[in-house]
Structures are given as C-alpha cells and as structure tokens.
Amino acid sequence: MVHRLEPIVVRHTHRLPAPSRPGAPAGQGAVVARQFDAALMSVGFKLSADLLEYLSGLPEATVVDTAARTLGTVRESVGDHVGHNAYFIDFPLNVPDTFEFWTHCIAGALADDASRGSVLAQLRTGVVDLLTLPSYGRYQHSYAELLAAHDELIAAAGDRMTVLHLGGALEEEVTALYLALAGSTTPLGEEGLRDLGVLAGHCVAGPQPETIPVRENRAVVNLARLQAGADLLLDTVTDVLRLACALSDGDVTLAEPTRFRALSRPARRALLAGLDAVVGADPAKLADVSGHREAFKRLGERLHPHEYPRWPRAAEVFAVARGEVAARSLTSRVEELLGAGDVTGAVRLLATAPGMLFRSLDRLLRAGRTPEERDTVVAAVEQAAPQVSGRVLLSVREHLHNRTGEADGRRLFVNRLGRAWVTTDTRPPLPAPERDRLLAALDAETSRRLPDPGHLLIDPDVLDVALPLSGKATTAGLGVLPRGSLTPVDGELLRFFVYWKQTGHSTDFDLSALMLDDSYETLGWLSYTSLSQVEGEHSGDVTDAPDGGSEFINLRLGAVRGSAIVPQVNIFSGEGFEEVEESFFGFMLRDAEQQGRPFEPRTVRMKSDLRGPGRVALPLAFLRGDDGRWHAKWLHLYLKGNPNANRVEGNRMSVATLLRGIVGRDHLTIRHLTELMGERATATTLWDGMSFPAGPVTYIGLERPEGLHPDSVVITPENLRDLIPA
Template identity: 75%
Template sequence: MVVRHTFRLPTPAGPAGNGEAAARQFDAALMSVGFKLSAEALERLSGLSSRTVHEVAARILPTVRELAGDHVRHNAYFIDFPANVPDTVYFWTRCIIEALADEDAREHTLARLSAGVVDLLALPRYGRYQHTYDELLAAHDELIAAAGDRLTVLHPGGALEDEVTALYLALAGSATPLGEEALRDLGDLAGHRAHGPRPEAIPVRENRAVVNRARLDAGADLLLDTVTDVLRLACALSDGDVTLARPTRFRTFPRPVRRALLAGLDAVVAAAPAKLADFGAHREPFKRLGERLHPHEHPRWPHAAEVFAVARGERAAPSLDGRVEEALGAGDVTAAVRLLSAAPGRLFRALDRLLRACATEEQREAVLAAAEATAGRVSGRVLLSVREHLQNRRTEGAGERRIFVNRAGRGRVTADTRPPLPPAARGRLIAALDAEVSRRLPDPGHLLIDPAVLDVALPLSGNATSAGLGVLPRGSLSPVDGELLRFFVYWRQRGRRTDLDLSALMLDESYETVSWLSYTSLTEIGGEHSGDVTEAPEGASEFINLRLDEVRGAFIVPQVDVYSGEGFEQVEESFFGFMLRDGEQAGRPFEPRTVRLKSDLRGPGRVALPLAFLRGADGRWSAKWLHLHLTGMPEANRVEENRLSVATLLRGAVEREHLTVRHLTDLMGRRATTVTLWDGAAVPDRPVTFIGLERPEGLHPASRVVTPVNLRDLVPA
C-alpha cells in the first residue's frame, strides 16, 4: 500500500548481510516492467541479507506489475498485431466462409444470411482467441530498449510503521476528497491506527466517516461535529456510499452501535441546537436511519430523537437553506448574505447566484464585503473551486457552453444562459481569493519547479481521477512524446458474458468526425485495431495502434464501450491505458516498460472517456485528461452511435480553463527566496521545495517534495 501511494520503499526489517547480488537482480526485474530502485534504495538493500531482499522483491514485484497492468496476460485477437491486420469486410467475409464450411454453424449462418443479416457473434471464428498467449509471444520479437521508455523510480522510505502512519495521516487529513481506491485504503489504515496519532483535522466528510467506522470498531471516541457526520458513519457501517450520492440500504445495527450513533447525534445537537435541521437534502435517509436506530427506546438522548422528529416533519426547524431561499424570494439579497455569513462555505458556493440577484450597487457591495470578510474561514478547496469557476465566467457577450460533471464522472454540456458577471465584481473576488490562498501557502524557500507539471490540474475532487499509474486529475494537460501511440483495454467478466469494445474517434478542428478505429473499422490511415474479443471468462485485451505523424484530424478520443454484459462496476476487473513507443522498438502488443498510463475503469456509465489527445499548432500532441462517462445505451454501444455526444462533451472539456499547478506556483513564487525551473540536471545540495512529475535523485533529505502522488498536499487547508 505504501509503495502504491508513495513510490517509497519502506526500510525492510531484517539482518545485515551481503545482499548486493540479490538487490541487483531485484532492480533488473523492476526495470523489465518500467520501475527502478534509486541509488540510495539499491545501496540500502545491498546491505541486507539476500533472504531479506528476496522477501522484499516477492512483495513489491507483484505490486508494481499490477500498477503497470502487467499482472495479467494481454493476448490480441490478431496474432501479428499491429502487422497483418485485415480489411474489415474481408475479415468478416472470411469468417462467414469458414462458418459455412462448419457443419455445426452452417444452418444458422445460412438462415441469418437469407434474412440479409450477418450475425457476427454466431460465427465460430469471430470474437474468440484463435491462438494461445504463448503462441502470441513466439510471434513477436523482443522489445528494443529506448531512451524514451518509462522508468518509475522507487525511493527509500523510513521504517514500515512510520511510513504507514505517515500515509494514514496524509490520507485522513487530505484537504480534497479521495478517490475510491484511496478511500478504501484509508479505511484499512484507520483500523490499524485507531488509537494512534491522528491528523489535526479531517476536513473532508467522507474521510471522517471512514475513520469513524474504524474508531467505532476499535472502541475509540468518534469525531463528529454535524448530524450529517452520523449519517455518513451509518452509511459506512452498512458498506454504502459515504458521499451520500447514492442511496444506502441500512443494515440492522447491533445495540452497542445504535447507542453510539444516538449518543453522537445527541452530543452534536446539544452542543449546537442550530444543527438540528442541518441535513439539507438528506431528510429521507435520516428517516430510514431512524427506523433502524429506534430513538424512542432511548430517552436518555432526547436531542437525537428531535433530529428524527424534524426529518419526519413532526417538528419544525427551519433550515439555513430555507431561510436563505425565503430572503432571496423576497428580493432581500442583503438578508440572504447576512444569513450565509454564518456558513462561509455556503456563502462562497452561492456567490455567483447572489451577484446575479443584486438589484442595486449597495446589495452588490454587501455580497463582496461579506466574501472578503469570511474568506479566512473557508476551506482552501472551496476557495480554489470558486476561483476556477470565476476564471471561466464570462463578463460580457452572449453565453457559450457550460460543462457539468457529477460525482460519478458523468458529464453533460449545456448552453450558458446566465447573464454575465460585472467585470469589477469578478476581478475583486479573484483578487480576494488569490490573496487568501497566498496567505495560507507555506514559505517555499528555494522553489524548484519541473516545467512539465505546470499544466497539471489541481485535484479539487477525488472523483476527478482514477486509481492507476501515471494518472493525472481531470483537466490536466501533458505532452506526448513518441512515434507510436497504442491504447489498450483489459477486462475480466464476473458472472456473465461481457463484451467491452475499444475504439478511437478522430475529430477535426471543428469537432467534426474524420474517421474512427473500432471492430467495425479495423484499419484506418495511421492505425490498426487488434480485433474484437466478445467474451472474457479468463480475461481479454483489445489494442489500437496509431502512428501519430499519419493521423488525420486535430483530436484523438479513445473510448471504451460496454457492448453487452456487465458494466464497469460489475466486472471482476477492467482497466485502460496507453503506451508510447519509437517506430523500431517492435515487442509484444503489451510492453509494461512503455506504459505511460494505466487507469482503472470504474463508473456507472456504459461509455468511458478516460482522456483525449490534442494536436497543437506546432503539430505536437498532448494528452487532455477527461475521466468522464456517458450513460450510453443498455446494450450495443458503438463509437458510430455516440460520436456526436462525445464531440460535444470534448468541446466543453477542452474549452474549460482548469486551475493548474501553475497558479499555485505563481503564488508561491511571490514568497520564495529563489525560483528555479528544473532542467533535469543536478539538484541543489540544500533543502528545496520541489514540485514536479517525478522526484529527482539526490534531493536534500530536508526537502519538501510534491509530485502527482501527493499533489493534494498543494491545496491549502
């Protein structure tokens, strides 16, 4: 877990010895899958016994292989892929001819053909591997090493207990929501650290719910300050959705758990009676929770019973939101601002609406003054989210497009019908936000910046990324250096036949379709598809190979469609990624050393859009990270059918200006003693604050290091 999250190798506990040979063997094995020990890590392992080194290797090698997607066998339907991929119609015709020669398939094939239909799934040759994985390996030459191959360095860490504690504190105290995998790992870590150190604050409510579940199991005190904290904890105890985005079916709680939840509710309301109605849109879940907790059986906690009475409508408790709506409905913006000033986070989320509701300059001044006065009490994530919102907010002219992305990653684009914001008000708010964020940023001292990280979007939401290797937050832009771009998808069905289809849509500068590669178009100028695999009881892979200098169009949009069977959240495993190669490297269809991205495919939609590739004015390509899902159809999703929706969504994503690392480094640079753009050469021999895509070797031990694995640490609390 520590290696997955930090790329740090905890110091093994074992006897000293001469483990140099074993350590070099371990390093060579790591390099075969695109990883490597740093010089210091190699030196540390060399001083341990060979047995200890072998034990470390046995744990770490499977971990990094899974990170790169090399823990499974990637077979391709066409054994010579990307060579000798046939024309689509020729291939289908050959499958039909072979079916007509097959006694078992001839009758059904003739019956379908007589009706003017080709049933591809009924053809014996179609969609099923015609060779073994070992036969595929024998058909391909070895990969030729190239300077551009990925090499992810594993740096030495401290003692395992210290590394685990540090990881727990970092995840629990994160200022931004965690992704699904990180939240699950936090739950495991919290179980080991329930009675140990805890972060100064747990600002993200979902994280607090996961930690509280572990603390309740361990008999430790709960960390609660709102009634919704108790609801989230109940969801966690029921293995439900702690984000409250989806309904949770509450289980029957044991009596000690019921007592703990009721006591927690009672204490929260007793300390702050105004929180009695602080459950907003979650009235129905509270009513269902009350049916499980039986508050009427516990008169010792009367305040807890009041919460459920309010949820059932038996007692009136006007909520803050209700009073704000009443004030706005009466046109009294000043009163609404006065109410929201008691909840600064809600005030900032409502700033745009409040400014649009202002009828006079006096009301506008009240809104701006309240924002400036309460900015110090708003979380850094909200400040930055509002800053990103404002920089995309027009101040004049007709509306264009707005993109909305929900917690599940589903995106939609609509026309922006809101009136523009006054330029002066927008500028004043942006200045106030920048000043407050700058005030909270630490003094960086010598700020050393890798320019490649500047266009990486800030992780303001855990749902803006997926678990995997080389994954960046939604909206990030990163350069693509290589001659061959190869996508891959792997899936393994759980209980029923499942067919996932990998496709790539090429669009021009106007977002019009140029061409596509899919099972219905196996070859296209500049690219090849590895062939359609229609079931995956033992796992299956599909690939798309593209020669970037031959691709027509300005955008490449890979997508994974659920054609039939289980969705991304039901399959046993599914992930997407891409490799970059030089033209003469050869190798197997899947080579872990060339993998730049491997991202888990999770989400409720039936069409996944992990990222897109954009050609710049200079002809160079960049990757734009999307992490989006389309709802799609229940069955038979195809690139041909959803290309208009994809083009619309892509336009909205490309035109949105995300807040990036560049914004925070600009603010930090104002307070730095020295700012240096790192050119990949030697690093300073004194402590620095390094911000980049990968930690360089040789940094001073006292340096602060921020890379994508802990990018959330840049967001101030």
C-alpha cells in the same frame, strides 16, 4: 501485516518501507538486489541508489521476500499482472480489412458442420450476426503463442522508468501515509478511501491528524474508531449518517442511497449517543436533517430510538426527518429572502455559513440589481474568505475565471461520479469590476495560506496539471492526473489498451478511437467495425472474457488527421464497469522501431481503473497544438449510453460536444499556485532535467528525481493534494 500494508505505501508514495536489518553481514544481499532491480526495470520501475545500497546489506532471503511482494505490487499498478492477448496474433502487423475479415469468418462458419445451417439461414435474410460465427470474438490462439510470435522490445531512452525510493520503517511510513490521507484537504477517490480504511484500523491507537476536514474521510476514520471502541469525531448530524453508511458498506459521500443493515446494539448505542451529543451542543444543527430526510428516516428504522429514552435529542433528529418537528434550514430561509428580492438580507444570513456564501456567490452577484447590493456581496466574501477551506477558495476562483462571458455559450456539468453533460449557458456574464475584485481577494487569501517554499524547483511539464480539488476528478492507477490536466505526449507510436474480466455474465467491452478536426467534426475512427485507417490499426474484437480480454489500438501520430484523438471504451453487452471483476484502460508510447509485444509494461505511461457509471468511458483525449505537438487532456468522464450495443458511431456527436465543453474550460492549474508561491520564494527555477541546487528545495514535478537534497519537500502526482492549502 507487511503483506497488507506495504503495498498501500508503495502505491501511494513510490517508497519502499525499509525491511528490518537483522545484523547480517554487509553485502550478503547484493546479488539478489541487483537481480531485483533488473526485474523491476523490465516493467518500467527501478530502485534508487540509496534503496539498492540498503537492500544489498540485507540477507538474501529478506531481499527475495521483499522483491516478490514489491514486484507483484508494481506489476499490478501498471497492468502487467494479467496476460494481454490480442485477437490478431501479429497485431499491429497483418490486420485485415474489416469486410475481408468478416467474410473470412462467414466462410469458416460455412465450412463448419455445426454452424453451417444457422449461417445459411441468416444469409437468406441478408443479415448475419457476427456473434454467432465460431471464430468471431474468441481468441484463436493462446497467450503463449502470441508471445512467441513477437520479437523482444528494443530498449529506448523514452521508455518510462519510475524510481522506487527508500522509505523509513514500515510503521513510520504507514503512520505518515495515514496522517496524510486522513488529514487531506481534498476528498479522496474510491481507492484512497478504501486504503484509508485499512490504515485507520491499524493506526487507531497511534498519532491522529489535528483535523480531518473532509467529511467522508472522517466517516472512514470513525468506522475504525467505532470498531476499536475509541471516541468518535462528530460535530454534525450528517457525520453520524455517514458513519452509519460506512457500517453498511454504503456510500459515505451520500451521493448514492445506502441500504442500511441491521446494526448491533453497541453500534446503535454509539450512533444514538453521537446524535444526542451533537444536537445537545447545538440544537440548530437539526436543520441539517432536511438535506437527507429520506436517509435519516431509513436509519431511524434500524436504530429504534424509542428504545433509548436517555438520548431524547437523538429522537428529535428522526422526528424532524418524519416532518413531526419543524427545523427550518438555512437554505430555505435564504431562498425566501432572495425570492423577495432582499439580496442584502440573504448575504447577511449567509455570512453565518461562509461555505454556503461562497457556493452562492454567482447567484448573489446576478441577483444584485445595484452596485451597492453587489458591493455588499463582495465585501461579505472578502470578510468571510479566511474562514473558508482552501479547496473552496480555489474552486470558486476557477469558477470566476471562467465567467467572463467570452465562452461559446456552453456550460459543462460533471457530477461526483464522472457523469457529464453540456447545456446552453443562459447566464449573463458577471460584472467585471466585482469579478476582478473577487479574484484579487481570493488570490491574496490563498497566497497568505501557502507555505514559504524556500528555493522553488519546478518541472515545466507539471505546470499545466490541474489542481486536485477533488479525488473524484481522477481515478486510481499509475500516472493518472486530475480532470482538465494537460501534459505533453512525446513518441511516434501511441497505443491504447483496455482489459476487462467479467464476473458471471458474458461481457463485451469495445475499445474505439475517434479522430476529430478543429471544428470537432468526425474524420474517422478505429473500432471493431473499422479495423484499420491511415492512422493505425485495431487489434480485433473480443466478445467474451471469462479469463480476461484485451483490446488495443495502435496509432502513428505523424499520420493522424485532424487535431484530436478521443479513445473510448463502449460496453456492447454484459456487465457494467462497476460490475466486472476488473477493468482498466491505459496508453503506451513507443518509438517506431521498438517492436515488442502488444502490451509492454515499461512503455505504459498511464493505467487507470474503469469504475464509473454509464456504459461509455472517456478516460482522456489527445490534442494537437498549433506547434504540431500532441498533449493529453485528462477527462475521466462517463456517458450514460444505451443498455446495450454502444458503438463509437452512435455517440460521435455527444463525445464531440463534451470534448468542446471541457477543452473550452480553463482549469486552475499548478502554474497558478506556483506563481503565488514564487512571490515568497527565495528563488524559482524551472528544472532542466539535469542539475540540482546544493541545498534543500521545494520540488514540484511529475516524478521524484534522484539527487535532490534529503531535506527537500517533494510534490508529485502521488501527493498533489498537499498543494491545496487548509
């Protein structure tokens, strides 16, 4: 159990559950604990003073076992669990000119009896396929040889140091994390849902959250409850559909169709009984079926409702899906009223579904032809605001903030999978009086729900981090922030890295970096077709990764032309991001004289999984401000790309258009919530990185510092979702 649950706690909380203390002599584990601390520091982590002291009082064997598990967890979180070889062994030194390198590969192939004939034939046509050259794209040295070619990393004050804190007993930490994830007010990402499933199975007989507001979280919890024979948490027919998807290892978000498996008789009975109870309690909920008609049809083929006449209401669900029984949806009734120009009637109907009212707000305001009709819309929103989730309040607030009509005419769309596109915004701006009144109402309702923070202590670097309104707007990893966040970047050398390991087919990922000017015009790029520029160097093209492959780009920030750097990962051939065994992207920051290997874990500032649709990944961009300082702008976007041969040269225009769209959008940030919280705080202080108040505080920052009062409330990227009010 420890080996399965402890890593989840460490990843999500940076707390190490306290190993049991079996009454050993004090100080027996001190030497091993210090060795553990030193090993952690080599990968950019460190034990807190309390944790080091606690481990020192344990038996050596317990500390050794704990250290082995924890080191494995943190090394994987930072990407140090694999060997990062580079094609050019001296990288970033001695990277050749691109055409000189290609010529060298051709000369080597001509000197090889096995390849000479093929290369000569290609030369006669005037085109040579680099992938046919024996020395191209395949490591010419081992990882051990690369390590021997590089000096040790020189320690620097700016190296990342993530502190691991002492937690409670394992069962206590697991229960607390389960309650936090299950009761989250915002959807979880892929990793969060997966971990919630493990925790829910373990905690099914223990304490449960008062509510599970996010439907996909509820589906994961219901799966664990079904497998344990516990009562299900169902109040809509869609809850049952999501549970069926979970039973088939499908998509509980319902964004992608699920191929339903043959279900066991107990599972079929549970699902049919659940549907019968939901519809029996409120027949109007049959209207929800139309939104997922095809999925319900396929589910009905697996459940065989005709075999269970004791649940007639369940059979009605599938009759509606087949079109045999009418159950008119609220959406269709609203559309009919709006089509007839009856805005007041549509608002009156939508008032019975506050969430839908809020999601229809922009359209209703534009449809209002008179001040009286628009006033009806605003009044309905003001009245319904207390019944809407905090996430919807803040999402609509962000939307309204960007509807001034002052943008450059572009409209950015990003779906739940990270697929993005930009189109011309043809909507007229919203009327200013109604917009201002709505903003004030949303802020007032949000402020009412926020807790009293007491003394509010804020790390200034966290203020421009976007609110985590959805776990789909980020990815799993270390130091990853929600889409739209802006964070400072301090260092002389910026180094990107990508790692992938193919599953069964030869796969070629290409790391590239695009440099843009103030007008988003291309100034240059680094890629396998452009190995060196004035800004930096590319580590060389790896075209096959049966044992894993890594590529790097090294940039001297002081030499970068223009005002934007956009790293990207292009799939040239082979498996996609969701098909490879493993793939991740990240960046490091170093001082100019630090040297070290191409990959040094304690210089890693961010490492994120690459698991999304499309063939081009855009994890983040780097923007230079008017003061010359660089900031990271978090994107988490995927472009569809081409089936094969994606290159930075081919997607320059689409990348620039997307970047312009997301940079031009104002995301709702932590600054907004802290300003609202500050109105009821006893004091608000921007942390100077040194001293702390004597008493407990509500601390909001990028990392939990040592020295806070033990009764403090701490908000960091690991639990930013706790800021979103219920």
